[in-house]
Amino acid sequence: MNLSMRDAFLDEIYNIARKDRQVMLLSNDFGAPSLDKFRAELATQFIHSGIAEQNMVNVAAGLAMAGKTVYMYSIAPFLPLRCYEQIRVHLSFRNLKVTGVAVGAGYSYDLSGPTHQALEDIAMMNALPGMTIYNASDSVMAKAFARMTYTDPGPKYVRFDREKFPDIYRDNKDFSDGLAVLREGRDLTIIATGIMVHRAFSVADELKARSIDASVVDLFRIKPLNERLLLETAATSRRLITLEEHFINSGIGSIISGLVTESGRDIKMKHIGIPNRYYSQAGGRKELHRLCGLDVERVTSRIQEWCKDKHK
Amino acid sequence: MPGRKIAILKKKARWVRRQILEMCACVGEGRVASSLSCVEILVALFHGRILRFDPANPRWEERDRFILSKSPGAVGIYPVLSDLGFFPEKEIDNFCKPGGLLGPYGGDVTGDIPGVEAVWGSLGHGLGVGAGLALAGKLDGKKYMTVVLLGDGECYEGSIWEAAMFAGHHRLDNLVGIIDRNGICTIDFTEKCLRLDPLPSKWRSFGWDAVTIDGHSYEEIFDSLADLRNRRSKKPLMIIANTVKGKGISLLENNPMGHIIIPSGEQLKKARHELK
Incomplete structure (x- = not known):
């Protein structure tokens, strides 16, 4: 079985930190089996910040100002939401080399309820100048993100799902393009991010059975967007569906919409994501997806309906 | 501390106060009263060479590493740094002007004001960042001290107490905080709107050494910071410096609404006279 994204990332950070003692890892009382090795063997490079995210970012900033490469590890919503101003003032203003490692993208923490879910984080981090946002779809990518966040300057936000998913990519894949075309189709392009990439494959299969030929694109670097490649990719079918487990009004759909509008290209768009409302504990991710219309059947039929409309 | 040196620093403080008044009056921006209360502290740290710098x-x-976390006091440090040659005097004239380095709560977003690690417009950040710098210093075996100037109103921020806990736990004896305890936040006396006292025992309970001094007395400032590098205690040090907000200008002194006042017209004339 492949690793979870979190473990793949942390294992690689451990390898990096063993060789570079300037690498520091901070956690706000959030653990992982893969973190235990780091804590035990690289004790001076690990800091338990307490359940105190504002100070975690402030301390990270101080460490980075002193020349260290810093990782902050947290459940996703508590990293951007509890300490957004600290991230803005230190990491964004001053372009410090600090990476927020956020586990629990979207509805990952399904039964924990909306306090533990990350439905706004892409919007928040996208608003910050200089921020790089990665959203992983598999563990190969997660491992590569460890290396990329270590070598590249500036602040980054890396978003991981909590669950395990089958790997999509082969080892040593180059992720510097920011997006990958995983399947080519004539009729439309589904741009998905995070675990919704896996959903997009299933949807594309369903669409195929209904005689709609869909491309599947994995958008794993949300900021900065690879604008040229993204527009090129979208232009092939001129019908673009965005698919994400994030609030619909502020995620990759609206981000890409802005890009398409600015480009002046004739590309029709539809956004599929989470309606701008909170659901209480609702019996798990599957049920949440059903409520939001994010299950395979609903996504497929929504795309099919939309295609019909466009043919009118 | 020889009396002659103190006399020189006292004269310097009067000059800094006049500069603060003129900078703010010239553009109608900046926090005069907040800047006036920490003048002796800043002059002692820099002109008094408590800090090491070049x-x-x-x-x-x-x-x-010096962080000015109480950003409303930013105007107070500009003349000090300029006078020591960290940046040209013309930057004082360019305060709040296009292309200038200095703003009312710090400089440009990168925080690159020579002489300080940072002046942050937003309160509650400096102590945690200072703790990060101090921790890095310890990990890397560096000898530098990290000094953070805080406002008392700033101590309402929860992040200050997160940092207090962190620095106390990690025994960051290379970290020093100074609270400019002028007793007034923006619209009232601190003890009237939300009680901060007793500050020393709060800090001690978080694992810090804490001393209270008269923040306008050079003797007491130097006494409290004299052995900065040779302290026997392994705890971080917090100095609660009792000060008078608006010190030197009667219109502003201990005036609970003085935070935003910038003297003008007749007030300005009177203030100039008082600071001679």
Whole structure:
């Protein structure tokens, strides 16, 4: 079985930190089996910040100002939401080399309820100048993100799902393009991010059975967007569906919409994501997806309906 | 501390106060009262050479790290740094002007004001960042001290107490905080709107050494910071410096609404006279 994204990332950070003692890892009382090795063997490079995210970012900033490469590890919503101003003032203003490692993208923490879910984080981090946002779809990518966040300057936000998913990519894949075309189709392009990439494959299969030929694109670097490649990719079918487990009004759909509008290209768009409302504990991710219309059947039929409309 | 040196520093403080008044009055921006209360502290740290620094090489590796966390006091440090040659005097004239380095709560977003690690417009950040710098110093075996100037109103921020806990736990004896305890936040006396006292025992309970001094007395400032590098205690040090908000200008002194006042017209004339 492949690793979870979190473990793949942390294992690689451990390898990096063993060789570079300037690498520091901070956690706000959030653990992982893969973190235990780091804590035990690289004790001076690990800091338990307490359940105190504002100070975690402030301390990270101080460490980075002193020349260290810093990782902050947290459940996703508590990293951007509890300490957004600290991230803005230190990491964004001053372009410090600090990476927020956020586990629990979207509805990952399904039964924990909306306090533990990350439905706004892409919007928040996208608003910050200089921020790089990665959203992983598999563990190969997660491992590569460890290396990329270590070598590249500036602040980054890396978003991981909590669950395990089958790997999509082969080892040593180059992720510097920011997006990958995983399947080519004539009729439309589904741009998905995070675990919704896996959903997009299933949807594309369903669409195929209904005689709609869909491309599947994995958008794993949300900021900065690879604008040229993204527009090129979208232009092939001129019908673009965005698919994400994030609030619909502020995620990759609206981000890409802005890009398409600015480009002046004739590309029709539809956004599929989470309606701008909170659901209480609702019996798990599957049920949440059903409520939001994010299950395979609903996504497929929504795309099919939309295609019909466009043919009118 | 020889009396002659103190006399020189006292004269310097009067000059800094006049500069604060003129900078703010000139553009109608800046927090005069907040800047006036920490003048002796800033002059002692810099002109009094409590801190180690090199104006010709502001990023000198061995420098002490100074963070001005109480951003409304930012105007107070500009004349000090300029006078020591960290940046040209014309930057004082360019305060709040296009292309200038200095703003009312710090400089440009990168925070690159030579002589300080940072002046942050937003309150509650400096102590945690200072703790990060101090921790890095310890991990890397560096000798620098990290000194953070805080406002008392700033101590309402929860992040200050997160940092207090962190620095106390990690025994960051290379970290010093100074609270400019002028007793007034923006619209009232602190003890009237939300009680901060007793500050020393709060800090001690978080694992810090805490001393209370008269923040306008050079003797007491130097006494409290004299052995900065040779303290026997392994705890971080917090100095609660009792000060008078608006010190030197009667219109502003201990005036609970003085935070935003910038003297003008007849007030300005009177203030200038008082600061002679």
